[in-house]
Amino acid sequence: MVEQTTSYYGALVALAIVATGIYFTLLRYVTLLFFIYILISFTVSVFGIIALLMILIKKQNHAKIPINDRKSESSYDNPSFKVSLIHPFPKFY
Numbered sequence: 001m002v003e004q005t006t007s008y009y010g011a012l013v014a015l016a017i018v019a020t021g022i023y024f025t026l027l028r029y030v031t032l033l034f035f036i037y038i039l040i041s042f043t044v045s046v047f048g049i050i051a052l053l054m055i056l057i058k059k060q061n062h063a064k065i066p067i068n069d070r071k072s073e074s075s076y077d078n079p080s081f082k083v084s085l086i087h088p089f090p091k092f093y
Helices: 009-063
Strands: none
Touching: none
16 A cells, blocks of 8 residues: 655645735735724814804903993993992991
8 A cells, every 4th residue: 555645734824924925915905094093083083172262262252251341430430339448338327
């Protein structure tokens, strides 16, 4: 009888080369997708911060009281409207 020795070494090397190629190809695409995800997250965060700042600035402008819209300054000129610092309560006598 003749014994046949079968060597799987060549097939294993070929399989390892193909698997390594597939691994690095997938790794490249996963890395690319990860960086795209980071970029999109950063962009959304920046736009969100800008939108919140615009809302806050808009609310600050509405909260200001106009100083020059006084109808009358007679209350500042009339001494009966002024509060005395010596006698904080009016005297009734």
